[in-house]
Amino acid sequence: MASFVIGAAGFGRHISWKDDAVIPPGHQLTFKDALLTTSHDVFIKLLVPSWAMGFTKRFRRARLAFDELQRYLTEMIQERKGSQLKEEDDDLFTGLLSANNDDNLLKDEVKLNDSELFGNIFMLMVAGHETTGHSLAFAFALLALYPDKQEALYQHIKRVLPDGRIPTYDDMPSLSYSSAVYNETLRMFPPVHSVPKLSAENTTFTITDLNGTKRIVSVPQGIALTLAVPALHYNPKYWEDPHTFKPERFLGDWNRDAFLPFSGERV
Incomplete structure (x- = not known):
């Protein structure tokens, strides 16, 4: 559920329980699976050196998920840059792209490259996923107890x-x-x-x-x-x-x- 919230609020990708089950051409994981795996295995990415990411099945899955998520985000960056901003496009990802637009930058501000945009939105995702998930779980438990x-x-x-x-x-x-x-x-x-x-x-x-x-x-x-x-x-x-x-x-x-x-x- 937290992944669905982050997917919509962070990336503008409205995922349901049944949708996003088909892997699109050029990918090996769905956006939902890539998002969920990277959220759960972020510490593997941080602690395991790149040369060791192929040692176990979980390491390989985490490496694939991070590669897939970066591929999805790169596609989304290019897609958003080539389209007009719509009124319903009010997610964090669109906000970052809009703030990074040449017309919106102040005189001495430096424009972020695609890699920096990816890093910023990924940190927002990681910071929001576990806190959202745990808080929702506690809220539902408390409502059940009261x-x-x-x-x-x-x-x-x-x-x-x-x-x-x-x-x-x-x-x-x-x-x-x-x-x-x-x-x-x-x-x-x-x-x-x-x-x-x-x-x-x-x-x-x-x-x-x-x-x-x-x-x-x-x-x-x-x-x-x-x-x-x-x-x-x-x-x-x-x-x-x-x-x-x-x-x-x-x-x-x-x-x-x-x-x-x-x-x-x-x-």
């Missing part, structure tokens, strides 16, 4: 989309409970569990323990710090009853500085 929240979500969607149509981007602001469910999932199971930082200067932190006692901690310049995201997300100082699945906490005012599922991104 059937009252599942019913509330269902009724909310029915009110926003009474005719049962597929939602569009314009419907997203109205699907507030859907966003709340996903935010609560990200609070309880954040994709990013720690954020590394480096102290740029000598400073101090004033902290408060569970007993309400305050103390000052000195932080010298150059020391490595780690923000523990789960500890923040389960801190009762910021989240009432933090171990309970409560999407409603994201419907009103909530502490955005205490919510860091993807590092410092504001939601």
Whole structure:
């Protein structure tokens, strides 16, 4: 499912459960299989030297998938460059190509070549695949464990989309409970569990323990710090009853500085 989401949002390739089953001419894998395999085996590509990629069946499959995905992306780059941008072409891949257009570049900006375009969109895919997949899995599990929240979500969607149509981007602001469910999932199971930082200067932190006692901690310049995201997300100082699945906490005012599922991104 995550691959389908990334395929559509990242590449403009709308893949269904049954479609994309036929390997097109000039290819050895479908786009779906190439995308899924590269997402799962990215660490093989990173850790195994190129001369060793033929040693095992899985290594060879991963090598083929990366070659196939690059071939697909090269074809898509050439196709998009040779066609007019359509209103429905609002995926990340098209956005990168549009931003890389000579007419849209600022005076001192350097144009990306096809290899750099491929690298950027691939990193977006890798960064989005596992986080999307895991977050969806946790969301479905939590809704199964809390059937009252599942019913509330269902009724909310029915009110926003009474005719049962597929939602569009314009419907997203109205699907507030859907966003709340996903935010609560990200609070309880954040994709990013720690954020590394480096102290740029000598400073101090004033902290408060569970007993309400305050103390000052000195932080010298150059020391490595780690923000523990789960500890923040389960801190009762910021989240009432933090171990309970409560999407409603994201419907009103909530502490955005205490919510860091993807590092410092504001939601």
